[in-house]
Amino acid sequence: xxxxxxxxxxxxxxxxxxxxxxxxxxxxxxxxxxxxxxxxxxxxxxxxxxxxxxxxxxxxxxxxxxxxxxxxxxxxxxxxxxxxxxxxxxxxxxxxxxxxxxxxxxxxxxxxxxxxxxxxxxxxxxxxxxxxxxxxxxxxxxxxxxxxxxxxxxxxxxxxxxxxxxxxxxxxxxxxxxxxxxxxxxxxxxxxxxxxxxxxxxxxxxxxxxxxxxxxxxxxxxxxxxxxxxxxxxxxxxxxxxxxxxxxxxxxxxxxxxxxxxxxxxxxxxxxxxxxxxxxxxxxxxxxxxxxxxxxxxxxxxxxxxxxxxxxxxxxxxxxxxxxxxxxxxxxxxxxxxxxxxxxxxxxxxxxxxxxxxxxxxxxxxxxxxxxxxxxxxxxxxxxxxxxxxxxxxxxxxxxxxxxxxxxxxxxxxxxxxxxxxxxxxxxxxxxxxxxxxxxxxxxxxxxxxxxxxxxxxxxxxxxxxxxxxxxxxxxxxxxxxxxxx
Numbered sequence: 279x280x281x282x283x284x285x286x287x288x289x290x291x292x293x294x295x296x297x298x299x300x301x302x303x304x305x306x307x308x309x310x311x312x313x314x315x316x317x318x319x320x321x322x323x324x325x326x327x328x329x330x331x332x333x334x335x336x337x338x339x340x341x342x343x344x345x346x347x348x349x350x351x352x353x354x355x356x357x358x359x360x361x362x363x364x365x366x367x368x369x370x371x372x373x374x375x376x377x378x379x380x381x382x383x384x385x386x387x388x389x390x391x392x393x394x395x396x397x398x399x400x401x402x403x404x405x406x407x408x409x410x411x412x413x414x415x416x417x418x419x420x421x422x423x424x425x426x427x428x429x430x431x432x433x434x435x436x437x438x439x440x441x442x443x444x445x446x447x448x449x450x451x452x453x454x455x456x457x458x459x460x461x462x463x464x465x466x467x468x469x470x471x472x473x474x475x476x477x478x479x480x481x482x483x484x485x486x487x488x489x490x491x492x493x494x495x496x497x498x499x500x501x502x503x504x505x506x507x508x509x510x511x512x513x514x515x516x517x518x519x520x521x522x523x524x525x526x527x528x529x530x531x532x533x534x535x536x537x538x539x540x541x542x543x544x545x546x547x548x549x550x551x552x553x554x555x556x557x558x559x560x561x562x563x564x565x566x567x568x569x570x571x572x573x574x575x576x577x578x579x580x581x582x583x584x585x586x587x588x589x590x591x592x593x594x595x596x597x598x599x600x601x602x603x604x605x606x607x608x609x610x611x612x613x614x615x616x617x618x619x620x621x622x623x624x625x626x627x628x629x630x631x632x633x634x635x636x637x638x639x640x641x642x643x644x645x646x647x648x649x650x651x652x653x654x655x656x657x658x659x660x661x662x663x664x665x666x667x668x669x670x671x672x673x674x675x676x677x678x679x680x681x682x683x684x685x686x687x688x689x690x691x692x693x694x695x696x697x698x699x700x701x702x703x704x705x706x707x708x709x710x711x712x713x714x715x716x717x718x719x720x721x722x723x724x725x726x727x728x729x730x731x732x733x734x735x736x737x738x739x740x741x742x743x744x745x746x747x748x749x750x751x752x753x754x755x756x757x758x759x760x761x762x763x764x
Contacts, residue, residue: 280337280427281583282498289489290464291498296333296429297463299471300494303424304484322480329477332470333429339500343419345410352403425497426485428474430467432457504590572596578604584611593666593730602666610664613656620653644693648686651712655682658719666733667726674725678718685712 284292291298311319413419457463475485488494495511526533570589571579575596579585588607589595595602627646655678662675685708689697692704 280498280501285491285494285498286464287491288464288468289487289491289494290467291427291494293429296431297460297467298427298429299467300337300488300497301426301428301471301475301478302486302488303426303478304486305422305424306482319481322482326477326480330474333431334474335427335429337425337427337501339423339425339497340420341423341500342506343414343421345414349407349410353407423497425488426474426478428467428471430463430470432463502586570594575604584608592664594733606663610660613660613663617653617657617660620649620656624649624653640694644690647693648690651682651686651689655679655715655719658716658723662719662722662726665723665726665730667722667729671722671725671729674718675722678715678720678722681715681718682712683715685709685715 280291280298281293282291282298283294286292289299291300308316471487475487478485488497492511496507499507499511524533524535525531570593572595575585579589579595582604585595585604585607593602595604595607624646627642627649630642659675659679662671688704688708688711692708696704
């Protein structure tokens with residue numbers, strides 16, 4: 279429901295098949311509730327779910343913990359107790375008494391002026407805020423934000439396909455639907471999101487409809503990139519130039535804007551021929567997708583839903599000692615699809631072997647057995663190729679496929695004359711060879727899983743080291759001034 283193509287000004291997310299809006303939920307404390315109160319909230323939540331009659335999706339977004347709300351209590355002109363530099367009038371504790379005692383000519387209890395602001399106290403506030411900010415960054419403290427996505431499917435009044443929802447959820451699904459009149463759908467999605475926002479408070483949570491385009495784009499960036507957006511998604515106001523700007527002063531004719539821009543670009547290139555390229559990321563932690571994608575492949579991954587899904591859920595692309603190119607991802611997915619096709623074709627041939635007309639019954643049954651025997655090794659090989667494995671696991675996987683291919687060939691020669699229901703003769707040989715091939719494939723998959731775990735640990739270590747290095751660099755030179763005791 280968030281595979282967006284466009285985000286409108288009202289916060290409406292347009293996907294290939296639907297219009298979606300987001301509601302942010304402010305969660306409530308659960309562990310402090312009594313058992314009776316929890317049961318009541320359960321009933322309220324189930325009642326809310328039973329009343330849903332349209333597509334709804336609950337989302338959890340893990341973000342960096344934001345301690346600004348706490349830090350603002352110590353630092354800033356609006357912080358409570360912020361130093362003002364002005365004298366503060368204080369009254370002695372004995373001001374309420376009736377004793378007219380004096381001390382050096384000054385009545386006890388009378389108001390006396392003194393400056394309560396201290397440079398040391400102000401330094402303590404700033405040092406505490408800096409320490410807290412560094413601790414949050416170094417410990418990688420995380421927070422969670424909760425959302426509800428409410429959608430209206432395009433052409434909802436028409437009969438949709440049975441597997442449309444499943445097809446849209448696949449990483450390679452790209453089915454798009456065009457709508458002639460969008461106004462009814464936009465009104466409907468707004469009505470639905472208001473309905474959900476008004477019903478959720480019965481579960482004792484607060485809701486906020488996200489109707490600002492910049493806020494929605496910021497959330498989508500974090501969903502797809504796994505990190506906070508480096509920029510604010512706010513557009514300026516478009517203003518048209520006046521007529522004198524669009525007129526050539528020499529000829530008085532309208533300017534050819536395309537030619538003018540091209541000449542300006544050429545002139546800028548000539549005046550600055552040695553312009554520096556874009557700076558490379560200083561560390562793995564600066565790369566998108568959590569550092570799982572090498573810099574050379576970022577554009578390619580951004581333009582492919584399959585590669586982006588692979589980088590987020592399975593493993594790295596194009597980096598580390600287990601180099602894994604996008605071609606390997608496509609090859610692994612292709613082998614997986616072939617394995618599924620082999621299994622489906624085998625089942626269809628087996629069930630239809632008795633109704634094949636002039637084709638011999640045993641020939642169709644033999645083909646179905648051969649396809650079934652080939653689907654499992656192909657599936658295991660797809661895992662070896664798909665995972666970021668090394669040459670050793672790939673070689674073992676290919677060897678296993680070769681051994682199982684030999685077993686399938688022996689079966690084709692033995693069936694049906696030399697094939698029996700008991701493991702004797704050719705039957706036992708085929709089973710043993712096929713089992714040996716499967717064993718090699720399982721070993722290859724195990725090595726591939728181990729290599730994937732190693733690659734992910736390496737990336738996590740690089741990201742952690744990059745964060746620690748950044749914190750150490752920020753810490754340098756921030757000690758207390760000379761001569762100050764803290």
